[in-house]
Amino acid sequence: MQSKDLLQLAEQFGSPIYVYDAEKIQSQYNRLTKAFSKVDKLRINYAMKALSNVAILQLLKDMGAGLDTVSIQEVLLGLHAGYAPEKIFYTPNGVSLEEIEEVNAMGVQINIDNLSILEQFGTKHPNVPVCIRINPHVMAGGNTNISVGHIDSKFGISIHQLPHLVRIVENTKMNIVGIHMHTGSDILDIEVFLYAAEILFDAAKNFKNLEFLDFGSGFKVPYKKDDIETDIEELGRKLSKRFNAFCTEYGKELTLIFEPGKFLVSEAGFFLAKVNVVKQTTSTVFAGIDSGFNHLIRPMLYGSQHHIENISNPKGKERFYSVVGYICETDTFANNRRISEIKEGDILCFRNAGAYCFSMASNYNSRYKPAEVLWLNGEGHLIRARESFEDLLKNQIPLPIAATV
Template structure:
């Protein structure tokens, strides 16, 4: 997909609009499948982007689905994923939501002793489960998205192994999978190897183990010079470690990963319009027709998105601070070099496929943007832009 395609999409569908390039998703998925042994499976982390068309496309590529809410499970089933290709990994939910997932016959991953005990007491070995382990590995590019450290709410601590085995033996639990996820933006393949070795140490305590799920966290580059997770090197290292373990123990496990951002991030382009150029005594602001209600990552995670001026790609470079139209501080970029921006120019935020639309809101009673899928050389509207009536559709007037 070219910038000319993006300009045409902005002209046809307006702005703000999220655009996803199907070819990019396919390329990233095939890069993973070609880097790992054919027995390794990949479950797309739906929370990155759940548009039903994206789910269907990724399902057709051959991936499974990783879900963190019961509604993601239902979306996955509606998109055509079979129940045995869905893993449900909730956090801080009650037993009722776990039981709802049981009725849908998907794989279930439990991440705390309380629910593990309730589940085992009620169901024993009648429904096989996964257990999510907190490996106490600090990894990832931002503390807010690091999930495997000692202070994380996710998973059962490796130091609570005896509690897990106590529940397993006393309730006859059938544990067929172990899971861990240490965070996002992991640059060093050795983090995964360290985690895998921890899993091997734990495995001897679970006689019915079939699956080891290493989560994900593959880093994608957000700006020039960024390091990307070397999945080819990781694939070779993982295959070597698995082969050594099999030789020593005689045991083979099916290995799973859960890429989310890695598959969809670079596919996404967020199109906006410059509303106003505002010069102050210290700064030149580009005020756009969006805000953190549409793309919260820069304010929430201090994330960097490359911004390009599609309308004036050869204009002289100038320094701007790019801000939104929300009645809060919503700065996308401070002192950023851009080709000269004029009012009504179309700008694009790159790498906006993951956690962009998915984390959007109606803050300030502003409407959510449209979504477009660029597939086989054509732009397809896959979510209409909200209209005013959408703000009222679930409200009940009593006055």
């Protein structure tokens, strides 16, 4: 997308606003499928926790994607978006047996990540096809909050508990159809990924009726100019060859599954905010915008960097600014960042705002959540209206008048 398109959308729909480029989402999906074209049976399950707007789900469904979900609410959104139950994969963590059973009744593929629930579910439902999430004890990911395959992680069944796991499966006579892993996000070293894959292959040999292996995702995308990213094409060449060899060894053609979220939508997203005030102090020039960590928390939560540009003055002289929000706590998006000269009323654009941005937004300070727009075929389509005061009150129940006297 071009800056003039983004400016036009900010004028048309107001700010702050999230904009998603459909063409970029589609190109990322095609890039991944092409990288693994040597695998006969490939399935891409979009990790919808990254961006769960129904319009985005519909866009990916039309491309042939399945869904990776982590809650019963995400399952319901997927069904609402038109996904067939068998195209939805459910990988919860720390949920009750009752929720898993409720989702199972919808016909969705269940993925269980702890021994206790596995034994309970297998005892009650031995014929239900189940996938098992393995923790390979491989440290990967760009931040401890998003590295989920290490030894102290709450996710998955430890690879060292494999004998116990196999015993549960044998005792309950469960129907295990898949093995799954996910080591974390922002993986740079594909050799680490391939090492974890070997652990998954070894675990898979313990189960004779598998239909698929799910390798999760966590592919890194570039966040700034000349930033490094996961070499998807090299990973495709190396893992495809190894996966095909394993299928031959296993004696059955399995489906290879990935569940990318950030990889598909991060670079497609733009967050646009208006500059409310430019404030000069003794040492710093602050650009205060009409947003805060209630709309974009990743820089404060993960220390993530989003490239920020002044699309109202793209060729202006660069100066140093600290870009901050309007929340009643420190909500700094960037410290002393070089940005084209900023004036009050300018529109700033945050790039890589497609993943874990709107989906982590809140009403903190009783602020409204922003609108979302999908840029499709050269037009902006409103896919979520901006919240209003009525939305803040929707589920609140005031005290009866008598109780306040």
